[in-house]
Amino acid sequence: MDISKEKLEWIYTTMYRIRRFEETMLEQTLKGNSMGVAHTSDGQEAPPTGICAHLTDKDWIGSTHRGHGHCISKGLETDKMMAEVFGKATGQCGGKGGSMHISDFSKGMLGANGIVGASIPLAVGAALTAKYKGIENESVGVAFFGDGASSQGVLHEAMNLASIWDLPVIFACENNGYAEATPSWYSVSAEDIASRAEGYGMPGVVVDGMDVFAVYDAAGEAIARARAGEGPTFIEMKTYRYHGHFHADDTSKYRKPEEEEHYKNLDAINNFERTVTKQKLMTEKQLKSIRDDIEQEMLHAVEFALSSPMPEASTTYDDVYVNYSNPIPGLR
């Protein structure tokens, strides 16, 4: 296997961190510690991890309403993420964005986005900046989106733009089979969403989104192409979300238990553990040590979020603009 030990450790740490962040956040949300709606991505750890393993802080990603995995893969800190979900002043966005708008511009993370498909052209725009400045080799744009967003017009517009302008973009489609409760077999007209890439003059590949090695390989090739100035690639990763669309969603109303069981048998983290121990790339002891560290990190994240102060009421009025000559703090 052509992956360094450090990278393997990073991959395992990242996937396990995503898994435990989502489980912890869900538990805390159901306890009433979160302020609002949160969408979990456990089960879908392989796509963001396998792709972001190739990126640096100078590369940009656009994300979705189900964005925690993208944030973690791009290096955001889980205590500030948890605090944001809890609506706290110490949160990544000062408590003003919540789960659906976690972002970190210092890490090349353009923000989770609550409008399905809306972040896709942002990643194309980031790639346009790279091309404009002649730094494609060190700054690509990755647009994460799901099977639901594949029906949005703006995806098709963004694919066309990236292709005609040869932009360094990866269209990273996480097909988890469902848009809310609507199955993709109903809403998507093609067997593989990636087949649409051909119509926009770019390579389209389908990979097993439960296999982080498969994602890593496909992403490596696509990102190398982008960095070499050879334009965009579409990667469809077939994956599965273990929990509901949002924290209070009961999947048994629209998914069969056999189907859920099937995907849990393909679990990306178990799959990784089996592979690296069998090939003697990592030991069970190493894996356990990583898991233990993450458990501690989650305890700390919850403690940090719980003990953090609420934002001052006056921050309601901040940052609408960089400057505005007559701000209106609500008429009374």
Place this chain on the structure above:
Amino acid sequence: MTTSQANSPIGPGYEGVQGKEMRFRDIFRDTLRSEMNRDQDVYLMGEDISGGFDKDTKEPLDAWGGPFAATKGLVQEFGPDRIRDAPISEAGFVGAAVGSALTGLRPVVDLMYFDFVTVAFDQLLSNAAKSRYMFGGQTKVPLTLFARSGAGTGHAAQHSESFYSMLAHIPGLKVVVPSDPYSVKGLLAASIRDDDPVFVVNDKKLINLTGFVPDEDYVIELGKGRYMRRGADVTLVGMSYTSVVCQQAADQLAEIGIDAEVIDMMSLSPFDEDILVESVKKTNNVVIVDEDTPRASMASEFAAVIADKAFDYLDAPIKRVTAPHSPVPYNRGLEIEFMPQPEDVVGTVKNTLGWE
């Protein structure tokens, strides 16, 4: 070469300033050029702004010079990377412009007709306007957009809108409405240099008008209105092309002995509350003229501010002269019926002052 006259609509402070008479469209293009020379991060994007490409050489042809020839000659000067011709996909390229603004560039987007705003509306509302706020002030969106509004040119219902009120309603966006060559130079330069997203709405009826433009480099502060004419009897409030209508109405009113003051708002978000209140306190009567449809309009918003802050100074109800609550018709006669005319303003002023 000429100098500003004492009665110049560009207002006090510019008497004797060096400048020349220019067409609105020419100073608009000159300002784009000078801002692109001033800052290498500024680039233009829009449909047809390179005017086609030669199939063999792939070189831009600049056949039209972009919509209304606004960018004529610029692609030869700056090349196709900085004059980026976009396919007909407003949501896609406005979104890409927002993405490039979030990552360090200063895009200027030509949206052609103002009506096409709606095709890109989600990117404007959900990404351009909200990113700074929902991300807790981490970022900024130094994006400028411009497009042509207004009836009167036979473009019919889908190419003639003036619904700038819809944009002014959105926290996070700024909206400016130049009314002459002087104001478009200062407002466009200020918008491009501003760190927030700004929409510059140009009424089509202004594009071929001429006016005095100072030679010097200047910006007009966003959110400031100006007096185009001083008067004692009634305040006429204009924005975009209706500032021209107000000037024409003021001329007609002068002939019958009514001394009208004309305010040109120039900016709709933020807007200059102080100038409205100051003028109404002096004249005690106000007529607001707006080519937008009347419901939830800027005219209504200005009226609310005046009622709130200068109620005791009013001698008569605040009056609005607006388009009807209807789409824009095609037929020339119907278009004239649709748009506020100087005569409509004169009639409303006479009623307000109790002349009829």
